[in-house]
Amino acid sequence: MLTIFIRTLLVYILLIVVMRLMGKRQIGELEVTDLVTTLLISEIASVPLTNLDAPLSHAVLPILLLLILEVFSSVILLRCSRLKNLVSSRPTVIIQRGILNQRALRELRISLDELMSEIRQTGLSDLSQVQYAILEKNGSLTVLPKSKYAPLTPDQANVVVPEEGLMHIVFSNGQYSKTGLALIGKDRSWLQAALKRRGLKEEQLFCITANEQGKLFWIRKEETK
Amino acid sequence: MKVFYLSAFLLLALIAAVIGNAIYINNVVETMLTQVQSLPDIRQEDCVFRITELLAYWEANTDRVYLSVGFLSVDRITEQSKLLLSCAECGNNCGFSDAKALLTDALCDIKRLEEVHIGNLF
Numbered sequence: 001m002l003t004i005f006i007r008t009l010l011v012y013i014l015l016i017v018v019m020r021l022m023g024k025r026q027i028g029e030l031e032v033t034d035l036v037t038t039l040l041i042s043e044i045a046s047v048p049l050t051n052l053d054a055p056l057s058h059a060v061l062p063i064l065l066l067l068i069l070e071v072f073s074s075v076i077l078l079r080c081s082r083l084k085n086l087v088s089s090r091p092t093v094i095i096q097r098g099i100l101n102q103r104a105l106r107e108l109r110i111s112l113d114e115l116m117s118e119i120r121q122t123g124l125s126d127l128s129q130v131q132y133a134i135l136e137k138n139g140s141l142t143v144l145p146k147s148k149y150a151p152l153t154p155d156q157a158n159v160v161v162p163e164e165g166l167m168h169i170v171f172s173n174g175q176y177s178k179t180g181l182a183l184i185g186k187d188r189s190w191l192q193a194a195l196k197r198r199g200l201k202e203e204q205l206f207c208i209t210a211n212e213q214g215k216l217f218w219i220r221k222e223e224t225k
Numbered sequence: 226m227k228v229f230y231l232s233a234f235l236l237l238a239l240i241a242a243v244i245g246n247a248i249y250i251n252n253v254v255e256t257m258l259t260q261v262q263s264l265p266d267i268r269q270e271d272c273v274f275r276i277t278e279l280l281a282y283w284e285a286n287t288d289r290v291y292l293s294v295g296f297l298s299v300d301r302i303t304e305q306s307k308l309l310l311s312c313a314e315c316g317n318n319c320g321f322s323d324a325k326a327l328l329t330d331a332l333c334d335i336k337r338l339e340e341v342h343i344g345n346l347f
Contacts, residue, residue, distance in 0.1 A: 001293045002247040002339050005239075006346055053296045064239055071232040 001061060008062040012036060012069055020087060030138065032088050033077070037070045088137055095133035098146060108135060119143055165212035172207040184212045246293050247339045253286050254336045257302075261328055267313055267321045276310045294335055301331045 015036040030038065041063055048059045077084040094104050094115065105115065119130060122143040132144040144150075154161045168180040176188050194216055195202065208218045260279045265272050283306055290299055305328035312320040337345060 001243050001250075002341060003345055005243045006341060010346065055292055055294070055296065057293050058295075061239070061243070064235065068232045068236045068239070071228055072236075075226075075229045 001057060004058060004061055005065060008040075008065045009069075012040065012066060015039065016087060020089070033070060033073045037066050040066055091137055092135045093132065094135055094141075095127070095130050098128070098131055100127060104135075110135070115141075124149060162213075164215070167209040167211050167215075167217065170208050170210045171202070171205065171218075174202065180210075184210055186210065186214070190214075250290065250294065250339050251336060253283075253290060254332050257283060258329065258332050258336075261325060261332070264325065267316060267318050273310070273313045276306070276313050280306045280310060290335075294338070298331065298335055298338075302328065302335070305331055 016032055020032055044059050044062045044066075048054055048056050073087070077087060092104050092108060094101055094108070094110070105112070115133070116127070118141040119125075119127065119133065122145075124130060124143065124145055129145050129149040130143055131146040132142075134142045134144075136142055165184065168177075168183045170177050170180040170184065170186070170191055176191065178188075181187055181191065191208070191210070194210075194214070195205075195208075198216070200218065204220055206219045206221045208216060210216050257279065260275070260282070264275055264279075283302065287299060287303065305324050309321065309324040309328055312318075312324050
């Protein structure tokens with residue numbers, strides 16, 4: 001067990017270093033420490049399932065240790081920015097004020113084709129339309145277009161658009177959702193009254209969504225033959 | 226922060242359990258090794274009795290050893306101990322020496338797994 005304890009510790013540190021050196025391309029949506037923990041736990045958890053000669057403790061101990069290391073690293077990294085910069089990467093600006101940073105592209109090992117593909121996915125067709133392109137810590141590319149290629153916003157057009165709150169499910173499967181109603185600041189009697197005003201009956205409805213402004217949207221049940 | 230303190234407590238508990246287990250395993254193995262090394266000659270009367278004692282001691286600890294040591298390693302010791310006993314009972318001197326050497330080897334293997342040194346870790 002002592003050997004397993006120290007080995008887990010060593011492999012965890014080694015994997016963090018390796019993942020950090022591999023760069024952002026391999027990370028995906030996770031932080032380096034999260035990825036390493038996920039990678040190791042999934043592998044370790046299968047050991048006692050497939051190897052009946054190994055006691056359960058050979059999986060439980062490393063998993064618990066990884067969990068502890070994950071919590072510790074997240075707390076320490078939150079408080080120590082220097083260490084955070086060392087363990088997790090920082091966002092890298094690939095295009096700044098319309099100028100492509102070729103060195104950054106080389107360092108990140110991103111080909112121009114890949115960059116173009118990412119840019120196209122944001123709705124732009126050419127590098128010349130990009131003002132800023134930033135490779136975020138999680139490996140995703142944020143693309144900000146030049147003003148003349150950016151979509152016109154209501155603010156730029158001096159149009160006042162009222163804020164529409166988020167729609168929440170307030171009724172589904174024949175039941176009122178207390179959580180949904182609470183989120184829009186309404187109650188069951190309000191919804192029942194609103195349905196009555198519209199001449200709707202609960203049993204006819206599949207689901208209802210509503211927002212804070214009292215806007216309702218409903219889907220009727222399909223008729224069963 | 227509650228999770229952090231819980232993790233810190235868990236880490237301390239884990240370290241204590243690991244060290245405690247290492248001490249326990251080491252203790253059991255050391256006792257067994259001492260008993261095996263001090264086994265009298267096969268011709269002596271108390272040889273069978275001493276091996277029976279050794280086997281009883283091992284079987285009393287097997288369940289706890291199983292918690293942290295691979296089943297194959299534990300079974301190897303049980304098998305060699307039983308072989309040692311049967312060799313002593315039927316007076317097979319050659320088999321007795323072999324079983325004694327293999328038992329010592331199996332015990333040293335378990336002891337080695339609980340030791341912290343470079344060769345063991347890498």
